[in-house]
Amino acid sequence: MAREQVIAANWKMNKTIPEAVAFAEQLAAAGDFAGVAVVLCPAFPALAAVAQAVAGTRISVAAQDLFWEDYGAYTGEVSPIMLRDAGCRYVIIGHSERRQYFGETDETVNRKVKAALRHGLTPIVCVGERLAEREAGETFAVIERQVRGAFAGVAGEAVASLVLAYEPVWAIGTGRNAAPEDAQAVNHFIRELIARLYTPAVADRIRIQYGGSVTPENAAALLVQPDIDGALVGGASLKVESFTAIINAAKRR
Numbered sequence: 001m002a003r004e005q006v007i008a009a010n011w012k013m014n015k016t017i018p019e020a021v022a023f024a025e026q027l028a029a030a031g032d033f034a035g036v037a038v039v040l041c042p043a044f045p046a047l048a049a050v051a052q053a054v055a056g057t058r059i060s061v062a063a064q065d066l067f068w069e070d071y072g073a074y075t076g077e078v079s080p081i082m083l084r085d086a087g088c089r090y091v092i093i094g095h096s097e098r099r100q101y102f103g104e105t106d107e108t109v110n111r112k113v114k115a116a117l118r119h120g121l122t123p124i125v126c127v128g129e130r131l132a133e134r135e136a137g138e139t140f141a142v143i144e145r146q147v148r149g150a151f152a153g154v155a156g157e158a159v160a161s162l163v164l165a166y167e168p169v170w171a172i173g174t175g176r177n178a179a180p181e182d183a184q185a186v187n188h189f190i191r192e193l194i195a196r197l198y199t200p201a202v203a204d205r206i207r208i209q210y211g212g213s214v215t216p217e218n219a220a221a222l223l224v225q226p227d228i229d230g231a232l233v234g235g236a237s238l239k240v241e242s243f244t245a246i247i248n249a250a251k252r253r
């Protein structure tokens with residue numbers, strides 16, 4: 001089955017509101033990107049302005065995190081209702097930087113996935129092994145634990161509709177991307193795991209991205225892999241030119 005590729009720009013803690021809007025306007029003017037789902041993930045303050053800037057285009061907006069409650073006394077947190085209100089369609093959940101610096105666990109990831117789905121946001125769920133885990137031969141075990149944890153109690157129909165991002169921690173921001181065949185092997189493993197946990201039809205529909213030092217130079221070789229359905233891009237998503245080149249590499253699959 002032909003799955004639509006999802007190319008997402010995770011800007012992390014970069015870009016002010018004017019910078020984010022200028023990027024969105026330039027990207028929207030660069031093409032209509034038919035056949036590819038293009039997603040911009042600004043920091044919270046810029047979400048609404050970017051959503052406005054891309055209204056009426058095929059570009060969507062994602063938050064980089066959310067909290068699982070709808071409202072209440074949770075100082076500093078942002079709810080799924082607020083993200084919908086700001087114009088978000090997707091939300092990144094469980095990025096390794098959140099797991100590493102902010103105490104995210106498989107359990108909090110699971111609560112956030114359920115909250116996002118409850119409010120019609122499409123989760124982009126991040127999984128990935130650390131270098132020591134890869135070197136110890138634990139990659140598949142780590143990924144399986146993270147995927148099972150993220151989706152505990154989540155129905156197959158919902159899982160089929162969301163996005164998973166395989167992001168090996170050692171490849172993030174290091175300039176050292178996973179070899180295309182290694183990324184393909186993990187993405188294929190994830191798809192087989194989804195088939196075992198749910199059904200082959202669910203596994204066939206879920207979109208599984210790769211992330212970690214994706215650049216215009218290496219994107220085509222990664223995106224041509226049969227189980228890689230897009231990219232979650234950090235550093236190379238900060239410039240319109242390099243991000244557009246990665247989108248165009250996806251179109252050529």
Ligand SMILES: O=C(CO)COP(=O)(O)O
Pocket residue numbers: 010095167171172173174175211212213214232233234235236
């Ligand atoms: O973490 C990432 C995207 O979520 C990847 O970041 P880099 O593309 O900068 O390695």
